[in-house]
Amino acid sequence: MTRIRPHASAPHQARASRTPRRLATAGVAATAATLLAAALSPTAGAADRPTRATAVENATDVLKDRASALGLTAGQETKVRDVIVDPDGTQHVRYDRTYHRLPVLGGDFVVHLAPDGSYRSASRATRAAISLPTTTPAVSAPRAADLAAHALRAVNLGETLRRLTAKPELIVDALHGTPRLAWRTNAVAQDEQGNPVARTVLTDAASGAQIDAWDSLESASGDGASLYSGTVPLETTLSGSSYQLKDPTRGNTYTGDAANKTDLCFLGICFSRAPSTVFTDADNHWGTGTTSDRASAAVDAQYGTNVTWDYYKNVHGRNGIAGDGKGSYNRVHYGSNYNNAFWDDSCFCMTYGDGDGTTFGPLVALDVAGHEMSHGVTSKTAALTYSGESGGLNEATSDILGTMVEWYANSASDAGDYLIGEKIVKPGFGKAALRFMDKPSKDGKSADYWSSTVGNLDVHYSSGVANHFAYLLAEGSGPKTINGVAYDSPTANGSTVTGIGRDKVGRIWYRALTVYMTSGTNYAAARTATLNAAKDLYGTGSTEYNAVAAAWSAVNVG
Template sequence: MKLRKSLLAAAVAASFAPAFAGVLPDTLMAAPAQPMSVEAKANLVSRLDSLRSAAGLDSEHGYKLREQHPGVNGQRIVRADHTFQGLRVFGSDSVVVTDENGNVVSESASDRRNNLDASRAAKASGKGAPDTAAAFGADEAIRIAVSRTPGSQHRIKPEAELLIWPVVKTQRTAAAANKADSALNATDVEEVVDHYELAYLVKTRMNKDGRPVFRDTVISAKTGAVIKQWNALQTVVGVGHSQYNGDVPINTTLSGSTYKMLDTSRGVGGTYGGMAITNANHSSANNPNPGSIYTNSTNTWGDGQQYISGGSTTNANGQTAAVNALWGLMNTYDTLKNVMGWSSLDGNNTATYIAVHVDNNYDNAFFDPSCKCMYIGDGGSYFNNLGSIDVIGHEMGHGVTDATSNLTYSGESGGLNESNSDITGEAVEAYARAGGTGTSIPLTGNDWMMGKEIAKNGQPLRWMWKPSKDGSSKDAWSSGLGGIDVHYSSGPNNRMFYFLSKGSNSSSSSEMYSSYLNKQPLAMTGIGTDKAFRIWFKANTTKFTASTNYANARLKMIESAEQLYGVGSAEATAVKRAYAAINVGTDVDEANPNTVTITTQPNNVTVAAGGTATFTVGASGGTTPYSYAWYRNGTQISGATSATYSFTAQTADNGAVFKAIVSDSSSPVKTATSNDATLTVGVIPPQSELIVNGGFESGTSPWAGTTGVIGNYSGQTAYEGSRFAWLGGNGRTATESLYQTVTIPSTATSATLSFALHIDTAETGSTVYDKMAVTVKNSSGTTLGTLATYNNTMPVSGYQMRTFNLLPYKGQTVRIHFNMTEDYSLQTSFVVDKVSLQVQ
């Protein structure tokens, strides 16, 4: 029997959600969707299996669904590993886009399984499937990997996966058979599977001399030989920028009389229930403890100065590292959300955290995939604190890649992985420097250099426009690019993105010159950082697979540009030219290079009366600088001469139409006129709450079922207020339920169920013993749908907010059920609070 008593634990948010008044373009990602049900997953696998024969695959080939993310216009993006006889084929996977009904819209595949055939003839050729019986077990594979890894202590328990390893070789295409090595282009070679090995992929996360040593090792499951090994720690190698942002606004939470560096307006769930900054307090980098969330008696933090080595990590000087981190994390979240419609790192709005003051005099920062979080050092011999805006954007960029394309951190794909993080860092820096608001990324504000501001010698680690300035990075693709460190093989793609955004220079003496651009004009025209980032982000999240290389990245980028801006568009042409500039593909002519074109059209805007309406236009071509003239209903607006026009909208402005005319500085002047954008001024429909007493503060009514679970009990705390519903926690066989009956209006346009849930357990291991299902039933008790099932393998620290769409049940009277079952021993507690059903 569990004993419960009252315990007050209220938390009052003292922050503001990011402001946004515009209508999002239809190319933005959708809000996080519910996870696919077991039935939906099985249906998708069945649909994919039905396509096997057309691809020449037999029933021994299959799919294993891995990640799920929201797509555009209600679509869903699912990543599926390819399998053979139940084993994953490394580097062979598909990005599957489905519509609202589960139909396959598109499949982008990195296919390295086509020659897998278990027939006798195939095996005789040496290119068929290997025998899938391993000569030794996973423990021996781990022992071999550990012996080949320079580490002394495991930070995370090692794991080994038995899989099919395609041994890939690079060969020339037939058209390039007689080309000199120095003349080879990335499209002159192709990767082909030479043969397959049965292998273990062993992931070791160790420490050596106080530093993390992460390795992925591929070991033959027949002979024990090491086939390949690479560094798996995704770091920025000491690049950073800190204490140069001046006074910045940060979102915190007030709990009682104490402020916490917890931003609950950005992200849900995760370790802390929101975006958090914690104090590692010099815990060793070889096994850092994130520590506790930063707290303060006032809501003024930091002194804006570099941390004094050996000093307090909690006084004003020690808080500055946390200020840098929270501001960077907030702006990274806002860039992805406001510009791309992408929620947090995984697209599903899962909150993350950053731990500062890692180790002593630590010249590094890194993203840790095990916690989906970031650790930041204070700097030492070469750098100041590494909590800069571009470093945080860089590391969080690793988080996006980790959740989506999962580009293998080795070879050309590893260079693209690092380049994605540099690109994200620059985009976040530009967005933040422009105020951190709006729906586009400006062309100015970032310096296109990684780490310049904090480097004690004033030299950045990487130059985006001329990567070779660091002495190690490459400016263009060559046949040996995949064999160098990923931080250096990222160089060509970084340069590609700079040219795509800002264009190149035709003078051979310029650092922005590329000898590979030989079409007209010799200086390619950029399309702006905003469009460049949209194309890159779409390719990385919806098209790239783990083994994407430079040549394939070019093709996927062209596809993305064509889908966003049209086949034959200036944007698609710019992608071709930007890759040609780094020796990936051939150059093409630009159409009408001397004309001014609109690159960013003003969007339609909807605001409430009294809100701010903002319209933005972007242009390229012609001769800069540009001049701007905004028009309302065909009449020029006095004083509206900037690329952005904003004003306070009133009811009388409803229906007004705005456009901009952009003029260049040439003689005669060339102009371009934007599309029309319509302003809608209205009242946002109010929401109605259908759940009564959702916080359980007013007794038990109208809840039904096992209402004794409602109350103030010792051992658990409320999400807010003092009462909650504690299902489970008995440590014996028990069944408990709680439900409330509601009627969802037939006229509802939205119906969102949400509740706060905390799970803790005394069970261990991965076996499910205790569980709670959240279901929708009719008045007769028949289950209409299961929203989610939680169990003892899913404990979390603190509460997580859970949300579900109940619009399919509009016009019905239904019961919202929480049903818990517990086995005969070892308790699992499912604590529910703040139940809400908001309808419009």
């Protein structure tokens, strides 16, 4: 389950390479890069390129031949998570693995194949050999559940938690050094207002020591008349004599009313969920643009879903959040004065609170929708672990791509910017936005630059390094005004960075996420992943490739 955490309430390696077959002059390299960039365009076509099924078959053959080199030993099995076939026929097959039927955290890897199906390279979350003396835990499941419940209470001090449950799962942890047997326990509860709180706790199954812990709710703080984007176009479904707020052109995505109720879930099983009663309308003109009409927030939510769908499809060639053409759904008016919004993989849905009216208004703004649904894309691709540096990159991915969604919308009422959540904050929040990409430390807690301690920060603050990188890469350093917003972005090394434009940044980050990043990618590996993506799109030594390197250096990575 993923959300945007507002700062006001927050307590809260991979390697990939392609060996060139021959040296090329700068002119030839530039030409090749131009051709590859055209090939990678979602509109480019190749009728005879391999299918996803063919890519899996090719990758299966590679695994048989290269099992030892990929660390696949006896007792391990693999399962395909995702497949990308580039328009030029290059194939990327992403796998999860198990060890004696236990899931391996950090065991994921991506096999990269040439158009003819031959092996090129692999991106691996870990290179450590997986060999355990036993798969029998010394720490019992009930004990692991107790430890996780204690950890959840510890980060919610002062709150009386209700309906607290914890569900342990025995796994192999290969993400935190030498692989070891561990319990991954999801502890969930409701706070005093009935809103959900949850934490995933990783416990050493031999000693009971906590290895890591992270929020399971990745948070952010969110024709029809919307609250934030003016009057927007909507595709709806005629049912009888009324219209449903359901879009048949985008996988039947729809928006429903949660009736200010919350979910009731135990041990990973939801016994009841807040409703999602589909909004209906008699004349196909929705909302009034005010909070007094419950349909107004629904308009924003549906519009955010539509624009996010269109951005991923038209810019990146991704058909829906999971890449399978299926739509998600939205629930608005969740809980009581709920100051949050979240994406939940278990229901494949977006949920929005109304805010308390003092700190936040309804959290249905466009960049919030783009942020949260991008968490869904991340979970279906790199699945960046929501802890440490990978957790910061997870949050930054949603900030970066959510911002690209806002720019893509080109809305006069909600113009593109590099502020996160600026539409939902109220005077009581005390700042103009949740986060600031040009200089993340303006929020008072986020990191502008990488340091060895960044991974110890809450993921909403360690994300600042990648957000700053993305801004510098798009717009460059120094003072400037864009769409009426003043920015002044510094650099760690005093360098002057020249931007390459946000469209290229979005393409580079998306390709890095979906092709090269893995669950354990840290900032150093993110630098490698984005350089590989820039190389694929624009060529080694290109202006774009060099700009990626310069922007990472400007935030002290590399």
